[in-house]
Amino acid sequence: MRELPQRRGKRAMTWWFFAALFLCATSVATACPLCLGAFRSSVAQQLVDLPNAVLAQPSADGGYQVVAVIKGEGPAGGIIPPEEVELDFVVDSSATLLIVRDEAWSMWVGLGAVGIEHASWLRQIAAGKRPVDMNTDEWQAQLALTLPYLEHREPLVAEIAYGELAAAPYAALLAAKPRLDAPAIRRWVADPQLTARQPLYLLLLGIAGDASDAAALELRLEALWMARDATNLASMIAADLQLRGPSHMAWVDAKYMGDRLRSTRELEAALLALSVLGNANGAIPRERVIRSYGLFIQEHRELAGFVAEDLAAWQYWGAVPSYLALIKSNIRQDFKSRVAISAYLHQSPVGSLIDSGISVIDAPDQPTSPVRPTISGVPQ
Numbered sequence: 001m002r003e004l005p006q007r008r009g010k011r012a013m014t015w016w017f018f019a020a021l022f023l024c025a026t027s028v029a030t031a032c033p034l035c036l037g038a039f040r041s042s043v044a045q046q047l048v049d050l051p052n053a054v055l056a057q058p059s060a061d062g063g064y065q066v067v068a069v070i071k072g073e074g075p076a077g078g079i080i081p082p083e084e085v086e087l088d089f090v091v092d093s094s095a096t097l098l099i100v101r102d103e104a105w106s107m108w109v110g111l112g113a114v115g116i117e118h119a120s121w122l123r124q125i126a127a128g129k130r131p132v133d134m135n136t137d138e139w140q141a142q143l144a145l146t147l148p149y150l151e152h153r154e155p156l157v158a159e160i161a162y163g164e165l166a167a168a169p170y171a172a173l174l175a176a177k178p179r180l181d182a183p184a185i186r187r188w189v190a191d192p193q194l195t196a197r198q199p200l201y202l203l204l205l206g207i208a209g210d211a212s213d214a215a216a217l218e219l220r221l222e223a224l225w226m227a228r229d230a231t232n233l234a235s236m237i238a239a240d241l242q243l244r245g246p247s248h249m250a251w252v253d254a255k256y257m258g259d260r261l262r263s264t265r266e267l268e269a270a271l272l273a274l275s276v277l278g279n280a281n282g283a284i285p286r287e288r289v290i291r292s293y294g295l296f297i298q299e300h301r302e303l304a305g306f307v308a309e310d311l312a313a314w315q316y317w318g319a320v321p322s323y324l325a326l327i328k329s330n331i332r333q334d335f336k337s338r339v340a341i342s343a344y345l346h347q348s349p350v351g352s353l354i355d356s357g358i359s360v361i362d363a364p365d366q367p368t369s370p371v372r373p374t375i376s377g378v379p380q
Contacts, residue, residue, distance in 0.1 A: 031131055032173065034235050034276055035166040035200045042163025043111055043156065047071065047126040052101040055119055056080060058093050067096060068119040071126040080108055098156065112156035125160060131167045139172035147179050151188060166200050170276050173207060180208035199235040206239025214243040225255050230265040237273035242283045249288055257295040267300060275310050290316055297322050305337030308344035317348045
């Protein structure tokens with residue numbers, strides 16, 4: 001079967017295309033932060049954000065015959081000249097391509113090959129909203145639309161479905177539990193070909209799985225702890241806690257919150273899991289997460305501000321004494337931690353009373369006598 005050559009000219013057009021997609025990434029700000037796809041615009045969101053999308057097939061003269069309009073307007077006469085299409089992949093002559101264009105662009109850009117039978121589904125995707133604009137009911141409708149297509153045999157269809165789930169808030173994933181296929185998720189978690197999608201699938205396993213899944217996760221978590229490895233650690237901790245509930249928080253406290261030998265990367269992963277669960281305030285009550293945050297502040301004073309943003313968002317001000325003690329001490333602080341502590345204190349009820357001469361950014365870097373902060377409500 002004849003293959004069409006890659007079209008690698010017009011690099012300026014490609015640069016502007018990906019620059020636009022980077023700007024579109026702000027639309028996934030509400031996504032669950034445990035999913036890697038949460039931090040870049042998915043194909044589905046490109047369809048939402050861009051005004052024109054069509055399905056087209058290569059024609060004998062080298063151009064592209066539009067066979068379905070997905071969104072906006074197709075080209076005049078239904079034909080896109082070959083010099084007006086940018087492709088960075090090779091396709092065969094029988095393929096149907098998803099091609100998009102912005103009004104400000106002089107060219108169309110190919111996203112990949114997809115069967116014509118998916119035209120109606122793609123129209124529903126393109127008619128959706130940005131994640132930040134979707135309410136609970138709209139998220140459930142969107143997940144109902146995309147969940148059946150996870151790991152579809154057509155790679156672009158599977159990518160679109162995965163991207164929508166990766167952009168979903170954790171609360172929306174929890175609400176979609178009745179629609180999740182636990183056996184399929186177990187297969188995907190075990191598939192080495194799906195390594196890049198493991199964070200999401202592990203998270204879904206925590207929602208759809210059972211006690212046997214929790215036991216398997218705990219074996220993997222122990223192995224990660226022994227190896228000092230943070231790979232997929234956040235998703236695994238979140239999944240295990242979602243399945244086990246508060247009873248397993250003692251393990252997290254002992255292995256990470258209270259372990260001073262853990263790396264910053266490991267601690268950030270553990271904190272991310274607790275942050276997501278604390279925001280959900282479901283399987284793990286927020287007050288239990290706050291207790292673990294208190295232990296973290298005590299044992300990891302140089303990074304203590306890493307939990308300050310959550311505490312402020314939850315309107316929990318019991319950490320004020322601990323943070324004031326840290327600022328007044330000479331304990332070395334990570335720069336991000338200093339800034340977060342400062343923001344927390346100024347948002348707190350005592351913010352207006354804080355001496356304006358105190359600056360966490362200018363706080364001394366060299367430690368002197370040890371200081372053990374305390375947090376209200378945390379057993380000492």
